[in-house]
Amino acid sequence: MRTSAVSLLALFLLPLTAAAGDAFELVQVADGVYAAIPKPTAPMAIGSNAAIIVNESDVLVVDTHLTPSAARALLAEIAALTDTPVRYVVNTHWHPDHVQGNQAYFNVFPGGTEFISHHATREDIQKKAIPSVRDQLDSLPQQIAQAEEQLARGLGPDGEPLTEEQKPQRRQQIERQKAYLAELRQMQVTLPTLTFERSLILHKERRPIHILFFFKGHTRGDAVVYLPQEKVLITGDLLTAGLPFPRDSYPAEWVKTLRAVAGLDFAQAIPGHGPVQQGKEHLELVTQVFESVVEQVRAAVARGLTLEETKKAVDLEAFREAIMSDPVYGRAFHSRVEGTLERAYLEATGELQD
Ligand SMILES: [Zn+2]
Structure with missing residues (x-):
């Protein structure tokens, strides 16, 4: 099991080094702290933003995207910043676009990587995220077949005719879905190995890293990562550009959480989706x-x-x-x-x- 995970990674690393830079825009928000924002032209399905925190002898990554290939593209970016290992991965919540890349970090670094989340998030990864891989595997082939059939007739996903310009874009979307399906077939979502209830503080030499839970919000187990020294907050999907996705939310509790988060002393927020936000x-x-x-x-x-x-x-x-x-x-x-x-x-x- 161990060797196969490592040798699989070796297989993937070569072509990906060449692709590093295609997937993310890396935004430095403080010394050693970066937001990784997916590029719309990225060659794979990415989903969420990530944050990279480079400490004196290790790295902490917040969220792992929709696919292991996206997570490996981020690993290539990290390798260009530092030769220290990714010792910690934080999953801000259970949604597939924040956890399905976990396996890309598994058994990669000597000494291992700790996967950190709120208790409820670990439980929800077990009960919701992992079963959702099976659900996606059941539904996606049919969706792709339908999209292919529509495209062959010159139609888009809404049944409307595509322009000559739109056709190659649609073809690309379908190819990306096929690649995603191939990744889903290999998907083994790695569970958090270290969970917390209210707060967990990593007292690193270079900086303290606070991992905090307030109340329910976007889900029932949202963690934020707070860097008091750099005045940076990493919010997961408690905060995104526009309005966050509400399907699994607790709106009244979410308001309480956002009020508590606003009480933190931060100047920049890295949201779950969308560009870095200045101020509050x-x-x-x-x-x-x-x-x-x-x-x-x-x-x-x-x-x-x-x-x-x-x-x-x-x-x-x-x-x-x-x-x-x-x-x-x-x-x-x-x-x-x-x-x-x-x-x-x-x-x-x-x-x-x-
Ligand atoms: Zn989410």
Whole structure:
């Protein structure tokens, strides 16, 4: 098992060294601290941002992307920065685009790598992320076949005709999905080896690294990584460009978490998706949107409104322009608001299960 993991990695490393630089834009936010932002033209499916923290004799990486190939591309970037080993991987939460690359770090460095998460996140990786690999393996071949068939007829995913310009782009998307499917067939999501309840502090020579949990939020086990010396916060999907994905969220608790996070002394935030954020302005905006959703939904539930009636009653137009000012992530404003509202309704009616 051990040898095969190592020799497999050796197989992958050669072509990937050449590809290093194609996958991520590396943004230095402090001495030895980098945000890795996926490039839209990356040759593989990446998903989340990562953060790289280079200590005196080791490296900590936050989040491992959707695929081991993306994680290996990040390893190639790290190798260009330092020859010290990646001793720690933090999974901010269980979502596949933050944990499916874990295996790329397994048994790679002499002395091993510790995988760190909140207790609930480890449990959710076991109960949700790992089964979701099987679900994706069941559904993806059919989706790819359908996309191929549509493309052969000159149609896009929405059934609309593609322009000559769009066709090669669509072909590329389908090729990327095929490559993703091939990776899923080899997927063995590595579980966290070290879990915490409230906080875990690594007292490194170069800096302290705080790994913190406040309340539920984007999921029930979101960790943030806080560097008090550099005033840098790494948020996972508690904060993203635009509005974060709400499907597994606890909106009222999320507001409490964001308020607590705002109390930390930081100047830059590396979000789960989207560019590095300066200051706390976007954090404040997202908090206000969620707070407004939660308050309006509570009032609607108190009046006895159904979910559909509540959807009609809740008004967030005041925030639309500010959120949609992000040309990429802002487009999801309405669907994200609706998803948050649905979760807030369940929360307000006491129906939200763990
Ligand atoms: Zn997420």
